[in-house]
Amino acid sequence: xxxxxxxxxxxxxxxxxxxxxxxxxxxxxxxxxxxxxxxxxxxxxxxxxxxxxxxxxxxxxxxxxxxxxxxxxxxxxxxxxxxxxxxxxxxxxxxxxxxxxxxxxxxxxxxxxxxxxxxxxxxxxxxxxxxxxxxxxxxxxxxxxxxxxxxxxxxxxxxxxxxxxxxxxxxxxxxxxxxxxxxxxxxxxxxxxxxxxxxxxxxxxxxxxxxxxxxxxxxxxxxxxxxxxxxxxxxxxxxxxxxxxxxxxxxxxxxxxxxxxxxxxxxxxxxxxxxxxxxxxxxxxxxxxxxxxxxxxxxxxxxxxxxxxxxxxxxxxxxxxxxxxxxxxxxxxx
Numbered sequence: 001x002x003x004x005x006x007x008x009x010x011x012x013x014x015x016x017x018x019x020x021x022x023x024x025x026x027x028x029x030x031x032x033x034x035x036x037x038x039x040x041x042x043x044x045x046x047x048x049x050x051x052x053x054x055x056x057x058x059x060x061x062x063x064x065x066x067x068x069x070x071x072x073x074x075x076x077x078x079x080x081x082x083x084x085x086x087x088x089x090x091x092x093x094x095x096x097x098x099x100x101x102x103x104x105x106x107x108x109x110x111x112x113x114x115x116x117x118x119x120x121x122x123x124x125x126x127x128x129x130x131x132x133x134x135x136x137x138x139x140x141x142x143x144x145x146x147x148x149x150x151x152x153x154x155x156x157x158x159x160x161x162x163x164x165x166x167x168x169x170x171x172x173x174x175x176x177x178x179x180x181x182x183x184x185x186x187x188x189x190x191x192x193x194x195x196x197x198x199x200x201x202x203x204x205x206x207x208x209x210x211x212x213x214x215x216x217x218x219x220x221x222x223x224x225x226x227x228x229x230x231x232x233x234x235x236x237x238x239x240x241x242x243x244x245x246x247x248x249x250x251x252x253x254x255x256x257x258x259x260x261x262x263x264x265x266x267x268x269x270x271x272x273x274x275x276x277x278x279x280x281x282x283x284x285x286x287x288x289x290x291x292x293x294x295x296x297x298x299x300x301x302x303x304x305x306x307x308x309x310x311x312x313x314x315x316x317x318x319x320x321x322x323x324x325x326x327x328x329x330x331x332x333x334x
């Protein structure tokens with residue numbers, strides 16, 4: 001009996017000693033930062049074995065650019081825009097499928113064939129001067145998502161002048177691609193941010209949900225640190241689209257970079273910023289762009305009609321900023 005007591009006491013002392021010894025093997029969160037897609041990325045993650053994944057992350061993002069960057073003349077999308085005969089890859093096809101779905105969902109407010117209109121207004125990957133009404137009308141003849149299709153790894157166009165612009169969906173998709181890579185490496189806690197688009201999973205280094213800020217819309221081409229609203233969330237993606245950074249003035253009138261594919265002209269309403277929370281960042285990115293085309297009321301209704309997404313909108317009313325959000329969005333505003 002005494003031997004059992006001594007053994008139990010020895011185990012208790014050993015357990016106490018182990019608790020007091022610093023845990024040198026504790027794995028810390030890593031943060032990788034850099035420049036990609038013409039913007040900056042910030043990625044925080046907990047890799048179970050402490051592996052630094054930056055090289056793998058950047059390799060994956062470069063692979064992504066080779067498929068969907070309109071600024072890379074050798075990319076899949078650039079070659080399609082030049083009507084070269086080629087097979088599409090899996091990255092392009094996933095983007096295309098999502099784009100077609102969102103186009104149907106939004107009645108054409110989102111449309112990847114908008115590229116010629118974006119270019120002619122001076123916001124795309126080709127420079128242009130201020131277009132005439134005749135130019136806009138002629139371009140609209142070959143703009144429309146129903147005029148392009150994907151079959152057997154090949155893009156078919158109704159008109160060879162059709163050009164694709166993945167700029168309103170690709171950045172969100174690249175966030176998803178990096179998040180998927182982190183998951184493959186065993187990361188269950190991470191936040192991926194590329195150019196303001198975000199996907200997060202698990203908990204932050206403090207063991208809490210991740211905090212994501214929505215910027216206050218200001219007519220300033222440079223990012224500011226002014227935050228309109230902080231969201232706290234996990235296992236979600238967030239994308240924001242706005243008209244407050246890319247714009248120009250002509251004859252005293254402001255022209256934003258958001259082009260309505262249905263009219264051919266920049267949008268002209270009081271919605272300044274649309275933030276969408278969804279399961280995937282690609283979906284959130286495309287819907288945020290569509291909401292900027294639709295305006296406050298239609299954007300809000302779009303979110304209310306789709307249970308898988310929530311929206312937060314900042315709009316102008318006179319000289320004031322106002323906000324509204326879908327019915328279930330408040331849970332992220334704790």
